[in-house]
Amino acid sequence: MRRPNRSGSIVNPLRAAFLLLAGIWCVPTLAPGQPADRTPDGNPNLNGIWQAVGSANWNLEGHSAEAGPLANMGALGAIPAGLGIVEGGEIPYQPWALERRLQNKADWLKLDPVVKCYMPGVPRATYMPFPFQIVQTPDHVLIAYEFASASRVIYMDRPDFEHPGDAWMGHSRGRWEGETLVVEVTNHVPDTWFDSAGNFHSESLRVEERYTRNGPNHLMYEATIEDPEVFTRPWKIKLPLYRRLDENMQLLEFKCVEFVEEMMYGHLTRKDEE
C-alpha cells in the first residue's frame, strides 16, 4: 500500500506539474552504481537500441591485428586487434577441445556458421558488429538483433518452462536480481560458435547472462559460460554495450540469406543464364 503524503494534504498542483515536466524533459543522469530509471511496471529500464564496440566477434581472447582471408578486401578485410573480453585472458579448454579450436581457426572461413548467415546464438549475437533492440514487457523481454533478423524471447514469467528441443538462439528464462537482468540460456544447438576464431561449445552449453545499466547510455554485459564437455571450468566474458544515439535510430534489415546464396549454392546453379 502506498503511504499517504506526509503532510496529509493535497500535493500542490504546481509542484506536481513541475515534477511531471521535469521527469519528462530531464535527460536521465545515471552514475555507475546508481539505480537505473524504471519501466512503467517498475523494473530497471533496459529498453533501447544497443551495440557492442570492439573486436570480440573476431576473437574473444586478446589478439594482434592480422590479415583477413580476402586479399581483394585490403585493409577493410583485415582483422582488427583486441584486448579480449575473457576474464583471466584465456578460455579454459580441455586438451582435445583446444586441438579442435585450432583446427576451427585454421579453416574458419569455411566453418564459421555466421559466414553462412546462420543465427549467431548466445552470447555471440550480443557482440556481432550490428545493433540490437531490447523491448521489455512485464512477462517477456524481446531482444531483436539486426544480424540475420535473429531474435529471442526471454520468459520472465515461466521459470519452469522447459524447451522441448534445441534452438540456434537457445531458450531464455530471466529474472531480476536488484538492478540486473539475469538470463539463463539453455537448449543451444551445438552448431554455433563464440567468434570467428573457432571458439566453440557443445550442446551441453549453459550461459548465464547479466545485463546491468551502468549509465544513461551504457549497459554492462557479463556472461558465464559453462560446458563440461568442452571446458575445464566455467568462464566469464564481460563487455560494455553502448546505446545507439543516432537521430531516428532504428534497426534496419540485414536479411543476409541473399548475400550467401552464391557462396552456398553457386556450384548448383545454372550458369548459362543471365
Next chain:
Amino acid sequence: MRRSLIAPLAAMLTAVPLTLAAADGGGDGDQSWTPPRTAWGVPDLRGVWDFRTITPLERPAKLGDKQVFEGDEAAEFRVAELGRRDKDRRASDGISAEQDVRNAYNQFWWDYGDELTEDRRTSLIVRPESGRIPALTPKGRERYSAMRAARARPPRTPVDRGVAERCILGFNAGPPYSPSAYNNNVHIFQSPGYAVLLIEMVNDARIVPLDRRGHLPAHIRQWRGDARGRWDGDTLVVESRNFTDKTSFRGSGANMALTERFTRVGPDRVLYEYTVSDPESFKAPWTAVIPMKKTAEPMFEYACHEGNYSMFTMLEGAREGERAGGHETGGDGQ
C-alpha cells in the same frame, strides 16, 4: 421463496449472450467492453495471437456474391474444405498420383486450422465486395507472370523459388500476415513508444515506432518494408512503405502502401485488418479482415535457412535433370 430465484436467473440468462458476444469478439458484440490498458495507458495488445483459419482469402467463384454463409452452408463448406485440404488422401482415394506427390507432407504437418472465421464470411477479403483481389494492372500482371514462370520450372538459381523457400521471409509473414500452412502466430510486444510484431515463421520481428517519425528515405528499401505506427482511438494502425521489388504479396510491387489495423475486440480476440494500396499493381485497393485468437501456447524458433536442405536438393535435382538431357518440367508452380 421461489420468486427470489427468478431475478438472479434472469440476470444470468441475459448475461450469457453478453459474455458469449464478448468472447467471440465479433466487432458488433458487447459494445460496453473496453480493452485493457498498459501501465502507460495505451490499449494492451500483448500476447501470442493465432490467425489460423480455413476461410479463404478470396471468395470461391462458385459462391458468387454471397458475403456471409447462411444456415448450414458454413458447416457444409467447412466439411468440403477440410476434405479438399486433406493431405492424407492417396491415389487410392481418387486423387492423381501427381497430386499425391505434390501434397508432399502428411496431414500431420499441416496446421491451417479447421474452423471458418466466427463471422461466417465467405472470404477474408471484405473490400471490394466481390471478395476477390482486384485485377492486376498490365505492369502487375507482367511481374506476376514472370514470378509464376520462374516457380514453374526447375530452379536455375535459388531466386526462382521465391522468398519463403529461400527462408528470407515466412510464407505467412507477408507483410501483411496471411493464414497459411502452419505456424500462424504473431507475438505482439509493447513498450512505451514501440509495438513489435514477431511472427513465428522465420522469426521476423517488425519493430514499429509510435513516435510519429517519418518513413525511411525512399531509396532505402526492405524486404518487409518500413513500419510506422500510431493510435487511432483504440486501434493500432501500422503503415508500411519502402518495400522491395523482390517480394510480392499476391502481385504487389515495391511501391505498395500497406495499412494494418490491430483492434482488441475482446479478452481473447484481436481483429486484424489490412488494406493493400498499390495502383501500379492493382486496379483498386483491397482490404481483408482476419480475427486473431489469443493463445497461451508459446512460439518457438523457426530456423529455416539453417536447415534448408531442400534448396540444395532442388538445385541438384534440376542440374541432374539437365545432365540427363531432360527438359525443364516440374516445379509446383506455387
